[in-house]
Amino acid sequence: MPSPPSSSSFDADMRRQTDLGAIWSAIKWGVLAALFLLWGFWLVFFPSPRAEPGSQLFGVAFLVGGAIGLAFIVRIALQRLTPGENALDKELSVFGDPNLVAAEIDVAFAGKRFRPRRVEIAGDWLCYVGKGLTVVRRLDRLIWAYKLRLSHRLNGIIPYRVSYDLIVWDRDGCATAIPGSSTAIDKTLQNLHVATPWLLFGYSETLKESWNSDRADLILYIDNQRQRHITTNVASE
């Protein structure tokens, strides 16, 4: 049984950041619920003389909704902070015993400092913690990666913001979207290309249709590419 991660290990830093993310998320939603509570309290106990009839009923609804929401947020936050139940443990448990996987990640990232909101790639692992999102992926399970540019529009018409995400599809058919700046995602894709040259990079209609309609063949193709790469590397060594 491996010893629990030391306080300065890569895994411990990720764990700390995951907990901070859970707390920050709880605070953010908790403030919203508290505002509802406050508004409801105001409507019920200090009704304005010019208030429309029935506004007190709204106040009661806000009070009840806010209280239920606050209780739910606290419960979720406590659950997320419980060892074994938090987001990082859930991500690690996909690959086996979380302690063993954490130790493996520590070995892969030995000597590297964890940086929140950066996609870190080393050994067989891709890790990201930030913006309430925790991602741990084995590189040999990835199939396809590309940068997605999203144009946000007001009422679906007026563009007001552009955001970028790194999209990574794995062999289980699941996508992970990691937000970031355009340059950061480009750099991550470059690093990913160095670590896993067999992966599919970039988006095209051909890749999209192949993924949707011929997924098993696409995964087999990537497996063959990976095997060929490993064989070439072993031969050259």
Added chain:
Amino acid sequence: MKQGNPEKGTRKVRRGPIRSRAGGLALILASLLGASIVTALIVDFVSDGRFMILGVCFTVLAGIRGVDTGRRMRLRDGWEELQRDPRPPVIFLRPFREDRRTISNGPIGPQKGADVPAAAAEGRATIEPQIGSALRAIGPFVAVGQPGEWLAPFGADRLYVDEDDWRSTVALLIENSGAIVIQPDATPSTYSELMFVARHVDPQRILMLVPNPALRPLGFERVRRLAGSLLPVPLPQSCTPCDAFIFDRDWNPRPLLFGRDWRPAFLSRLEPSIGPFLNLTLNWLLFGRDWQASLDEFVRQVRHLPVSREQSDAFSTFIQFVRC
């Protein structure tokens, strides 16, 4: 001892879909009338512009869905069509999953992480409704229907057969067909169908639908390997973009690209956005492509082949038998 009902507790399997020409017509008229009345009421009584637009859009979409459902209820039964039309039929053989496959505007799959819009379906991937009108020049266009369907899909007229003897029914249909449209894939049923077709059908009567190698190279390669193991002449390893192959009498394949686009560019660009919200008729009017011209060569080739009277008679007897 009380005898239990043997059917009690067992799930009843629906053999055929809901079909009613009168019911379908009634639904179409009710949908049109209902949508018009509700739209008029919304315009009259709703003062808020946003709710008015939303309400009208919702009503129009519901009306279109109702009309489409009515049209599907009115679709002809394949067996009736075979009895009505004395010509040898065109049989469409494909894996059932092709009926459900859709074209999406992005990669399909569950997503985790940042808020990214999921892929939306743009419509059915099958091209049978489009090729159907051209192929009906040869004979009635029929396909075996998927058991358990509530409504027959647009395209080939569906024949619903018992699950126990579908193989023998399909074999008889193939032997007596005027032409075969086959969409092979790596499934046991389409493999056996392709094997049967390769042995018993004149290659000039076969239209083989394949994934376009320009869009789905891996799918094309899968079908090419499958066909290579069964056909006397393999499909070409690399070829120009194509949707199908036709064959000469020596099994030499000739690629065919469907749907040369005659539309102005702006309509092509609009299709992914508004196409899914329209019904088949409107889609065809706005976004229809020249499918007829693409299939002319195949239709001409088949029509020049002789049809033996004996074959037609045997087939008529078979249809009578099935109908009885």
